[in-house]
Amino acid sequence: MTTSPGPSSLPAGPSPLPAGYRLVDPRDRRGEFLEVDRLAFAMATDPEVDAVVPVTLDWERTVGVEAADGRLAGVHASYPFSLPVPGGAVATAGLTWVGVRPDHRRRGLLGAMIATHFERSAARGEPVSALFAAESGIYGRFGYGCAADDLRVTLTRGTALRDVPGSEALDLRLETLDVEEHLETVERVHAAAGRGRPGWILRDTDVLRRRHLVDPPAWRFGGEPLRIVTVRGTGADGGGSDGAGDGAGDGGGVRGYALLRRTERWEDGRPRGKVELRELVALDAAAAHRLWSFVLDLDLTSTVEGPPLPVDDALPQLLADPREAVARLRDNLWVRLLDLPAALTARRYAAPLDVVLGVTDDRLPQNAGTWRLRTTPTDDPGEHAATVERSTDPADVTLDVRELGAAYLGGRALGALAAAGLVTEHRRGALATTSTAFGWPVAPVCTWGW
Numbered sequence: 001m002t003t004s005p006g007p008s009s010l011p012a013g014p015s016p017l018p019a020g021y022r023l024v025d026p027r028d029r030r031g032e033f034l035e036v037d038r039l040a041f042a043m044a045t046d047p048e049v050d051a052v053v054p055v056t057l058d059w060e061r062t063v064g065v066e067a068a069d070g071r072l073a074g075v076h077a078s079y080p081f082s083l084p085v086p087g088g089a090v091a092t093a094g095l096t097w098v099g100v101r102p103d104h105r106r107r108g109l110l111g112a113m114i115a116t117h118f119e120r121s122a123a124r125g126e127p128v129s130a131l132f133a134a135e136s137g138i139y140g141r142f143g144y145g146c147a148a149d150d151l152r153v154t155l156t157r158g159t160a161l162r163d164v165p166g167s168e169a170l171d172l173r174l175e176t177l178d179v180e181e182h183l184e185t186v187e188r189v190h191a192a193a194g195r196g197r198p199g200w201i202l203r204d205t206d207v208l209r210r211r212h213l214v215d216p217p218a219w220r221f222g223g224e225p226l227r228i229v230t231v232r233g234t235g236a237d238g239g240g241s242d243g244a245g246d247g248a249g250d251g252g253g254v255r256g257y258a259l260l261r262r263t264e265r266w267e268d269g270r271p272r273g274k275v276e277l278r279e280l281v282a283l284d285a286a287a288a289h290r291l292w293s294f295v296l297d298l299d300l301t302s303t304v305e306g307p308p309l310p311v312d313d314a315l316p317q318l319l320a321d322p323r324e325a326v327a328r329l330r331d332n333l334w335v336r337l338l339d340l341p342a343a344l345t346a347r348r349y350a351a352p353l354d355v356v357l358g359v360t361d362d363r364l365p366q367n368a369g370t371w372r373l374r375t376t377p378t379d380d381p382g383e384h385a386a387t388v389e390r391s392t393d394p395a396d397v398t399l400d401v402r403e404l405g406a407a408y409l410g411g412r413a414l415g416a417l418a419a420a421g422l423v424t425e426h427r428r429g430a431l432a433t434t435s436t437a438f439g440w441p442v443a444p445v446c447t448w449g450w
Helices: 030-041 047-052 109-123 179-193 206-213 285-295 340-346 401-407 414-419 430-438
Strands: 022-024 062-066 072-085 088-100 128-131 149-156 171-176 227-232 254-263 273-282 301-305 326-331 334-337 354-360 369-377 384-390 397-400 423-425
Touching (some): 030 062, 030 072, 030 088, 062 109, 088 340, 179 227, 179 273, 254 285, 334 340, 334 401, 340 384, 354 430, 397 414, 397 430, 423 430
Parallel strands (some): 088 128, 354 397
Antiparallel strands (some): 128 334, 149 301, 149 326, 227 254, 397 423
16 A cells, blocks of 8 residues: 555555445545544534634545445544653554444444554554544454553542642742643643653644644533643742743743633532643642642632543642542553564563563464564663564463553553463463563553544
């Protein structure tokens, strides 16, 4: 398949479409592409929303499926991301906008589109694909593994936090969010806070950055306009070396921010307002403590609904009484290895390892078989580089590519997958050493969806 498709039809790819369907380039049919997505996800059209919310698609990376009657029956697209992985990063195709018209379901269109996505991504030199799953039960059968969870926490107003030195000294500012004024500060702090965290994909185009901050009235559901709270150092402790200072001339760099909305509500004459956090990002514990202390003590509110957080976030440790939080885990990034040796050598490993992996992959047979993964030390303490080669030796550990994707970012233990019957050890001790090496001390997460 060509990586720069022509303006009409595209090759059918390795997973044949049903009779009467063909792959097409939808760049000159953008309105129809968007309409298929709305039909697939039951989304209403709102001209006021459409006027302010940018379409973030890279149209060079879109694909349509055309039915015999000439209408688009299915669509999908991807983004060119750099996915942070343990000790590095890897070129990744962020799969998105996958939809099939309801009257064309159950005909094999999704499978054909996924196969097309795999082939196009590999041809572009992207060894990995990642996505957020609208329905979490779908993508496992295509070899995607759930590689990260995020933590959602609901707290009551007044929840007590443990003290953190320096928190009270930080300046705090509440403003109505303004995209032009706050965009660069938000992205600078977001990038600095995520350094070294697997999965922390950056919003690295202007349209993605703006889409993250737009706030049309229809999305407020009776709440206020989106607000931004920033915390800054004062005097000599201000700028730091993180590069997140905003140049505002106030003597201090921004060390954290929260995007929030309050919704007014009264019950039996008492205020029961809600605070919803879209995002809360901090560069250190003092900044996190200052932000949470503020949002947990807003007048006329009773509950605070937190944003997606990494499972090792500081907040649970800061709670004076952990039972004050109502917490739930939700699946976050799903990862699919498209080029197994390229993907496995793109990351570092937490311990020495010499293991033969027996891998099954029903969708991409070039990944299947036995592979020897050997590590060597690097100049970074606790990080080991790897080589991956075909092997004729018997496998020490066998697993499907789905489980390999789940463990890829270091947040899912191969030992736990083995306990669920999804990974098998053939050489005594191989599972423990492999699970340890694939692990990572920082939990993976991506705190925004595409």
